[in-house]
Amino acid sequence: MTTLSLHAPAKNLLKTRELGIVLALALLIAYTAIDNPRFLSGQSIRDNLLNTAILAVMATGQAVVVITRNIDLSVGSVLGISAFTVATMMSANPGLPMIVALLAGLAVGAVAGLVNGVLVRFGKVPALVVTLGTLYIYRGITYSWAGGSQVNADELPRHFLTFANDNLLGIPWLVLIALIVVGTGSLMMRNYRVGRELYAMGSSPAAAELAGIKVARNLLGAFVLSGALAGLAGVLYAARFGTVDAAAGNGMELNVVAAVVVGGVAVFGGSGSVWGAALGALLLTVIGSALAVLDINQFWQQAIVGALIILAICADRLVAVRIARSLRKRDAHV
Amino acid sequence: MSDTLQKSSDIDLDKRPENGRATAIKSRLTSWDSIILVLTVLVLIVASFSVENFGTSRNFTFMVLDLLPIILIALPMTMIIVTGEIDLSVASTLGLTSSMMGWLWNQGLSIETIIPLCVVIGAICGVVNGFLITGLGLPSLAVTIGTLALYRGLAFVVLGDGAVADFPWNYTGWVTGTIGGGAVPNVLILIVVLALIFGIVQHATPFGRSLYAIGANAQAAHFSGIRVARTKFWLYVVSGAVAGLVGVLWTLRYSSARADNGSGLELAVVAAVLLGGVSIFGGKGSLPGVLAGVVLLTALQNALRLEDVSGQALNIVTGSLLVLSVLLPNITTAVRGNYHRRRLRQAASR
Secondary structure: OHHHHHHHHHHHHHHHHHHHHHHHHHHHHHHHHHHHHHHHHHHHHHHHHHHHHHHHHHHHHHHHHHHOOOOOOOOOHHHHHHHHHHHHHHHOOOOOHHHHHHHHHHHHHHHHHHHHHHHOOOOOOHHHHHHHHHHHHHHHEEEEEEEEEOHOOOOOOHHHHOOOOOEOOOEEEEEHHHHHHHHHEEEEEHHHHHHHHHHHHHHHHHHHHOOOOOOHHHHHHHHHHHHHHHHHHHHHHHHHHOOOEEEOOOOOHHHHHHHHHHOOOOOOOOOHHHHHHHHHHHHHHHHHHHHHOOOOOHHHHHHHHHHHHHHHHHHHHHHHHHHHHHHHHHHHHH | OOHHHHHHHHHHHHOOOHHHHHHHHHHHHHHHHHHHHHHHHHHHHHHHOOOOOOOHHHHHHHHHHHHHHHHHHHHHHHHHHOOOOOOOOOHHHHHHHHHHHHHHHOOOOHHHHHHHHHHHHHHHHHHHHHHHHHHOOOHHHHHHHHHHHHHHHHHHHHHOEEEEEEHHHHHOOOOOOOEHHHHOOOHHHHHHHHHHHHHHHHHHHHHHHHHHHHHHHHHHHHHOOHHHHHHHHHHHHHHHHHHHOOOOOOOHHHOOOOOOOOOOOHHHHHHHHHHHOOOOOOOOHHHHHHHHHHHHHHHHHHHHHOOOOOOOOOHHHHHHHHHHHHHHHHHHHHHHHHHHHHHHHHHHHO
């Protein structure tokens, strides 16, 4: 009972955290649409969603990892290795159906994630160090494999390339996959035992271990998920852009971490949500296209993203301070 | 470092002092920074014998120039990581100062005014980081990822995707030149002087010791009278100023002020520092180890390039070394722990 009543204010405050992103998004869209109504046209919305999809898929995996008080910096390199593997495979065997490509990407990513997870858990190496190391290793493997070569769009089968633009009930596949990933991820983290255990691990790793949570299994799972989703993002990347070289997804890890942090997942774990991270990805993407529509110098985009990240951390800090205060008040009454 | 001291003093209590000293020397020799030092010397020796042109003075100059940005930024970065924090915004600070340098030069300012101004701009970037981290108590990892994007973005706002290239020859020439046209590059003096200053401050002053105390336990350090917040704040300011200086040197070396100068360098610097045996959790590590780490990475890259191996493939080596630098000590500790426990169990059953 007491734990429940203690959780209620914390939960409410966190809800307002995601509400903040929704409001910011609504404001941005409204302002841009008033300036240029074409911003709300079907094509523009479609473009924005397509551009968000890959980032949102990766942000889902990253959010799960960050919630456990870890980080996965290797996602950009995993995207690269998966995109190149799948593109090479598809150009060599044009007959393979799309589902095989998707599964291959997921598998490549899952293996990469498993290596990260094993090193973090059993090597007792901090996640920041491991994934910084594998960021280099996976990228290096891709480079020494690909060299300067690239897979061009004309070498890839048609059904692979049209996948990015094909629709199901008017929704592009890319967006649909992102929605499924984000939806499933949110549901798992919110309503399922394993999700709540991941939050517990992030709040207090030692306490989670003592409470009998299977920390090793969950942690490996989180890294495998993050890797697999980065691998999936690699397939989507290859399908959307058609041209894949060894540099695909270079530096992407920072965008993903930015989306997660802006989306309200605290870097010290234990709070935030997957759908918040997806909203963060959407917000970052919409800012980019809004700047273009508003005819503001594109070069401002990165600076604004940076400012947003800092604002988001300040907001998290504020929430944390308010929770601490309300908890203290409660204790004083008892 | 502090761990080694701790261990040897523990042993001193129940064993004879000579024995303790021997243990201390042994643990010193098997510590990661000594291993990396030996590895670096080995690579340098092997490379100068087996790689054509590696040992030439011309190549030495190139290597020192490649070394320059990473080694200079690594000096304050080592201190920051020793206190248990991190600064990922350094490369973006470098980019911003490079942009500002080009912009100011286009405004017609003299280069003698621009250079100190750029260092100040870098320091201001550091002040912003320091304020957010120590003033507002925000996590440094998240803050500096934010300012990484912010400063790089501002760099593009200042200069766009253009470049400014017409810097005076006597300055660009000085950076790439050697002393009296000989074998010693001019910038090597700068590296040696700054490394000495940082080394002395970190390893031979109360301030330097306080960094380890903060990294080992910030709260305990606070209660023993160390100004934790103020110390960290100034570290970020110094880190920003050094990044600003490197921005100037980078611009002069390539004779090109661009907004994307040095992008991605932050990861190389952090990798070099961790490779040098500094713990990401703070409280452990030494500057000689870090310097060896930077030299090792640069020498490997240089040797492989001379052998026509793609520099990108070297990423595999860099990444593996980085992971191994933490993994190997962990494994040896675990093995030692097992051995120790077995000994204890045997002693108990006897």
